[in-house]
Amino acid sequence: MTVKEEIEQLKKEKNAVILAHYYVPPEVQEIADYIGDSYYLSKTAVGLKQQTIVFCGVSFMGESAKILNPDKTVLMPDPCADCEMAHMADAETIRRMRERYDDLAVVCYINSTAELKRHSDVCVTSANAVDIVQALPSRNIFFIPDRNLARFVAEQAPEKNFIFNEGYCPVHEQISLAEAEKAKAEHPGAEVLAHPECPEALCRMSDYVGSTSGIIKYAGKSSAEEFIVCTESGVRYELEKRYPRKRFYFTQTEPVCRDMKLITLEKVLHVLKTGKNEMNVTGNVREEAKKPLERMLELAGAKQTAETKQTAGSARG
Ligand code: 13P
Ligand code: SF4
16 A cells, blocks of 8 residues: 555544645645645634544644644644744733733734744734734734734734734745846746745735735736746645646745655654644643634634535645
């Protein structure tokens, strides 16, 4: 039996479901039941009928799935797959901000530890941050940890007073403006698509800025046939699969999240076989971090059971 066949068999035997982010390697995306960006995966994790969730992504994703589904078993193929940005804020600064501003909402990008979430008022992802911030009654917004996403949201919510935090995604932060301009000079008809975790100058030169799923959807709707994609290169698999007639280019130094690439088929098989690497979030942290996550799902209108898996292939979003 191949590794893929073994995974399929064990999934049935163990009543398990596989969720994967678009940044994990293509062969892992291929065996997933649900593939999506952070928002899609967090809402999909709620209401799944299977007892075990194998989360092919980094730890904040598995942590959020566990917090939202405390009675389920969440298995992480590689428990070392972490997100550097998830740690780039601290509870003490949040406490000081709350003292300084009466009318403050602490808005926490889902790319953060449960420890940060528990001190926050609401979570957001890159797909819903603008809508959620606009819906909040508070005028003052302390946005953690990502300064780039914060700036992108602040521009679209000028009625709010933003307080920025100095976190960033090392993968998107390092996408070079010069390399993007070079790619544009080589493909003048191409549209530039960027993730809001990218630096300001790169977002400014882009034709579209949005979440990973937003980028994928935009590429489908646009009449352009070529695109320069400024986000993690794992997304190429889905783009080429969905739109085989379109062309997708990345910057010469391809943006690669090493943590996402730690997820392999062998590790998925290993956790399915052994039940090892179970995600645990204990007592108070779990209860407190659950509130901002649930508020996100409520405000984004997504508190619903996951869509039924399509009969052929995987569900995506
Ligand atoms: P989205 O999945 O919200 O596009 O975020 C990108 C990312 O960096 C995930 O770690
Ligand atoms: Fe974190 Fe950036 Fe990797 Fe996403 S791409 S997991 S934000 S380091």
